[in-house]
Amino acid sequence: MAETISVEVARYSPERDTEPSSQRYDVPLHKDWVVLDALNYIKDKMDGSLTFRWSCRMGICGSCGMMVNGEPKLTCATFLSDYAGDGSPVRVQPLRYFPVIRDLVVEITDFMNKLQSVKPWLIRGDEKAVSEGEYLQTPEQLDRYKQFSMCINCLLCYAACPVYGLDPVFIGPAAIALAQRYNMDSRDEGAGERMDVLAQHEGIWGCTFVGECTKVCPKHVDPAGAIQQYKLTATIERFKSFLMPWAAGNSEMESAK
Amino acid sequence: MSGVRQTVRYTEYHPRWYRTRVSTWWWLSRWPYLKFILREISSVFVAWFVVVLLLQIRALSRGPQAYAAFEHWLQIPVIVLLNLTAMFFVTFHAVTWFNLTPRAMVVRFGGKRVPDGLIVGTNYAAWAAVSVVLAWFLLRS
Amino acid sequence: MAKQSNEPILWALFSAGGVFAAFAIPVHLFLLGLAFPLGWIPAPGYEYLHGLFSSPLPRIYLFALCFLALFHWAHRFRYTLYDGLQIKHLNEVIFVCCYGGAIFGTVLAGYLLWNFH
Known part of the structure; x- marks a missing residue:
């Protein structure tokens, strides 16, 4: 069993929720995985309803910006391993100050x-x-x-x-x-x-x-x-x-x- | 010209969004924000210094007795403490101001941008020189 | 040009005051507020300071210092109140208090220095 890391993702469904909540997922911790890899893993293997924007995975398209532990980050360039170690989950939230459409997607x-x-x-x-x-x-x-x-x-x-x-x-x-x-x-x-x-x-x-x-x-x-x-x-x-x-x-x- | 200046526009007819309100205490949430607000608060102590300066000018104008009273007032512990705090803040203002200068003002020399470090260094050198000159004027007696 | 805003003028005063304050106030405050009252450096006597403040150039310098430092304060403090306290509905009141305070202080400085004897 590989090492895992907890990711706490903000969830918001405009049809169902009045305010966002957070959901915790345990994903494998690979040395070369970025936060975006974790989100894609969650969407593919654990919860297909998770909604977020991404495209190029290489810091060019500018679509995967989110709050990671309260700091604005490109999730494709933010390594999970930088947040491992202290046992606390990595918090992923939509970009601050923008209205939230769903989960991690903001209105721009x-x-x-x-x-x-x-x-x-x-x-x-x-x-x-x-x-x-x-x-x-x-x-x-x-x-x-x-x-x-x-x-x-x-x-x-x-x-x-x-x-x-x-x-x-x-x-x-x-x-x-x-x-x-x-x-x-x-x-x-x-x-x-x-x-x-x-x-x-x-x-x-x-x-x-x-x-x-x-x-x-x-x-x-x-x-x-x-x-x-x-x-x-x-x-x-x-x-x-x-x-x-x-x-x-x-x-x-x-x-x- | 678009209407952006007057209003914030979002897509119309959209389902409910969630909006967070910025907390009144947003500047306590992160160290850089707190540092920012402390930098801005330094202006209060700049104004405080002007108040002290005006009191000094008034006392000097009124004569030796008034000036002795002013000097005595400066020795009250509360005033010394206030001035010590003010000293911290005006120094913080000076340091942040000098460090940010190259970002706000681009100097070009021979087509090349003068390196930030050089501008900041020049600022500090000038600060030292100005301080020495002012101190010399005040202490010449 | 569209409507002419006064913001550039206020910003220019803020900046000039910021430069002036950064260069001059630390040494002034250190001597006047700490070194003299605490006896670290012997304070200049009344006669000397009175003579110094009587000559025109130092008086112009002092006036400029008060004027610009106060407008620096007014501008910065105004925005600190806007951002820090989120009291947007009081914007006009804040505006009047900050720049009004600066104008009052400047006039006072001018009066004191003009009538200095």
Whole structure:
């Protein structure tokens, strides 16, 4: 008989339950098993009704984010063996601060809308014809935004952000970092449009730099840094538009590249 | 422009979700959150220092007798204890502030981002220099 | 630009105050609040300090310190109350109390330093 580990999984059925409960399963403890392997084992062999999201198993798709012992984690990159030893079960819960649809599945439409609102794509004043070739970029220009482009929308940063939990209108870490990813891109000309959304109170000013979003990010994006940097940019723009009203809107952030 | 700014939108016509309310004591739940709230509370002691400074200015303006009373007030154990606490918090503020600076402000030199450690180190060096200069002004007599 | 928010201005004051407070307050507080009253370092006499505070540059410095440190407090404390206590319905009251307090303290500092003699 192989060694086992207890996994305590949050269960919630909207048809049956008024609030989540937890269910305990004993699964084999393999050295190379991650929390997601345990969940799949439970679903395959023990309880087919367990519901959770997953896809790539390699930290790319960003769909298996959950709370493991109270910390936001990608379950495909969180080893069971790290929680073995003290005899207490591994607690697996849905991502914090999001409404729960069923078991470990959360509702993320709010984030999808916010993401879209910051226009995370290249915006050009006038598009070049395809025949004119690519928009060229130097390695230094790439370096400015590359870090922010690593985001996989796994939403661990939202589950780590008390400001989002307290005030769900806050645009939140990933969406702001992704806005910054395009703002800092030398090919992009949409910083002014994005500022309309970001410089709102719900955009960036609600952030108090708790900094946990950056700590939990599995891709080493620094959303907290992105937000503070953007505060500085927005402040400079605000003073510029106050001192030189005629220049407002033209220069917005383009000089930052 | 979308309506995201005003409201939180979720999918419509969905079955019942479960939502948890954030506890009022959320900042006690994890050490990093507690550290965060202590960092924010440091601002109270920044304000406390301004109060002490204003009392000093008023006492100096009123004459030697008032100033002696002010100096005496500073020696009351409760005030010393308060100042000791304030000292801890303003130092905590300074350290966290300097450590977070490179994240909030990206400095580039010759196309390359200046390493965080260098910015933090410069901050500490400047802190030491400023402290020495201010102490020199106050102790010159 | 959409509607102009005042938040950047308040944030700028918060940041400037944060920098000022981080650099200057620890040494001030250490000397004034601990080292002098506890006798670790002999305190400067009344005459010297009075002379120092009478010259214009130190007075401008002290005014800037009070002004920025208070607005730093106001901003940070306001958000601490928002987040820490979850009293959103009192947002306006908190706003007025925090920045009102900072304005009051700044005016008081200006009055005391202007009339310093």
